[in-house]
Amino acid sequence: LAALGAAIQRERTEREIxxxxxxxxxxxxxxxxxxxxxxxxxxxxWSVLPPPVEDEFQALFGRALAGFTGRWAPFSRKAxxxxxxxxxxxxxxxxxxxxxxxxxxxxxxxxxELARAIAVRIDERGGPRFYLVLVGAWLGGEDLAAVQLFGAxxxxxxxxxxxxADLSRRNDELAALNRLGELAGALEQLEDxxxxxxxxxxxxxxxxxxxxYLLREEEGLLGRVHQSRHRRNxxxxxxxxxxxxxxxxxxxxxxVDGVEVHRGAPLEPLAGE
Numbered sequence: 001l002a003a004l005g006a007a008i009q010r011e012r013t014e015r016e017i018x019x020x021x022x023x024x025x026x027x028x029x030x031x032x033x034x035x036x037x038x039x040x041x042x043x044x045x046w047s048v049l050p051p052p053v054e055d056e057f058q059a060l061f062g063r064a065l066a067g068f069t070g071r072w073a074p075f076s077r078k079a080x081x082x083x084x085x086x087x088x089x090x091x092x093x094x095x096x097x098x099x100x101x102x103x104x105x106x107x108x109x110x111x112x113e114l115a116r117a118i119a120v121r122i123d124e125r126g127g128p129r130f131y132l133v134l135v136g137a138w139l140g141g142e143d144l145a146a147v148q149l150f151g152a153x154x155x156x157x158x159x160x161x162x163x164x165a166d167l168s169r170r171n172d173e174l175a176a177l178n179r180l181g182e183l184a185g186a187l188e189q190l191e192d193x194x195x196x197x198x199x200x201x202x203x204x205x206x207x208x209x210x211x212x213y214l215l216r217e218e219e220g221l222l223g224r225v226h227q228s229r230h231r232r233n234x235x236x237x238x239x240x241x242x243x244x245x246x247x248x249x250x251x252x253x254x255x256v257d258g259v260e261v262h263r264g265a266p267l268e269p270l271a272g273e
Contacts, residue, residue: 005153079119120151
């Protein structure tokens, strides 16, 4: 387990780290379940339980265990609040996780191989999101420290992957700014600049389209002067439209104090669009 914890430090993305754990733990005789804590319950991110258990869950609920949100149980509460928890009756904990109507059946699904479990919280630098449940016949209370060490190794690997992703994103942003500066110095026409700037802006921002509007303040009009060639013509005609969107008006005049803008939320359409 410690060797696996050391090996995952070489992975460079969160996906690679979690996939390595998911594939390797069953080779150690452990059935892993990655859980995400939420106020309303605990959600199964993924699980590698014996096929009969996974199949029975599918039959009972008409869906896979992954993505299912269950009830908080004493076992999960202790793991989340104290950082680690052990049980030698995981079946009883599983019964408390599912809706009451299915508790008896969940209890019956357990066996000697699924009787013992340790859950460990993954304490990332930005705050815990997950806890990892390891179910295995060889686990005991004396293994809590080893599993806690493994949880710390997983958290360290995730933190490193996050730092790498942030650095990569920042490098992409700086490269995009450099490219825009080059274009601004080389092109005389605004239309040419905007057309060639599309790729740099869209690739770095992750946006699906780009539109640029020109404010005619004295007339109270807003006209589209450019639209990305990578998206459908959904921004309306190029004829100027009255400014009727408060947020847009505040942004173009650089008076955004007190204006709440939710990233990703679409603005109210302009007149005629």
